[in-house]
Amino acid sequence: MRTEDWFTAGFWVFALAGLIHPYLSMYASLEALKRAGTTVASTLAATAPFFSTLGAVVLLGEDLTIVVALATVGIVAGVMVLTFDGRRMARVIRVALIFASIAAVIRGSTHVIGKWGLELLPNPFMATFVAFSMGLICMTIFFRLRHGHLPRNVPTDGVKYFFYSGLCIAFAIISMYGALMLGRVVVISPIIASYPVFTLLSVWALSAERISRRLVLGVLMVTAGVVVIALVGGVG
Incomplete structure (x- = not known):
């Protein structure tokens, strides 16, 4: 991260991005999971x-072609x-x-x-650092206000797995910002999804579950969509 990148217009856009995700999106996602369950939320x-x-x-x-749409x-x-x-259709309607x-x-x-910020400051590492630093600050303040204290007695094993998970997420977010810097949102976003x-x-x-027809159909649909976008998404 370069010194001249700090407190520029792009810096503040990344700070806004961090306020939205991971802070607000994580909160909304967790509330959805608690109120409706994994299936509905997902x-x-x-x-x-x-x-x-x-x-x-x-x-x-950005231009959106019929094929990409x-x-x-x-x-x-x-x-x-x-x-x-x-x-669980009734629960979907409620939530x-x-x-x-x-x-x-x-x-x-x-x-x-994120794409807007990268046009102002084309640095995916800076984008990741600022966005998740803002998210961490907001989450810490929110937890303190809601519970009256910071997390206590956190299990060591849990922290270890959260650390590994955090490394994976950090790599994924840097990759996401790198992709957004080089490509268009209408192409990158569906692939990430x-x-x-x-x-x-x-x-x-890992669990050796049997492959259902629904799993095969879903995987084929998603794979086909990603392949089509990868082949024609750069055109236009």
Whole structure:
């Protein structure tokens, strides 16, 4: 990180991005998980690319081709196939307009704001550092105000796994900002949204669960969408 990058216009945009994600999006996601469960929250979170694509077209002036739009719909639909449980439809209706939908909108806006910041300050490492530093500060203050104290008696084993998870997330976020710096939001955001495929495949591989038709269908839909965007997304 260069000295001249501090407190520039891009710096403050990244600070805004950190306020939105991870702070606000994580809070909304956790509330959605607590109130509706993993299935409902994950299904609604899959709609985030719609909001990021809309923001990129309206605010950043990016072009959206019919092929990329259809591929985005395919990816979102594929993720929903993987995560949706029809038996919980009533819970989806109750929560759709609350925390889970808020989380999807917020996460969708993160890519647009990140792209804006990178146009002002093309430094993905600075973007990651500022955004997550802001998120850490906000989360710490919120926890202190809500509980009256900072976390106590944190299990050592839990901290160890959180550390490993944090390393993976840090690498992922740096990669995300690097991709946004080089590409367009309408191309990058749908590809990032395909991550549940790898989550489910990892769970299947580790727990030796059988491969269901829904899993195969969802993976094929998401993979097809990503391949199409990768092949034609750079055009236009």
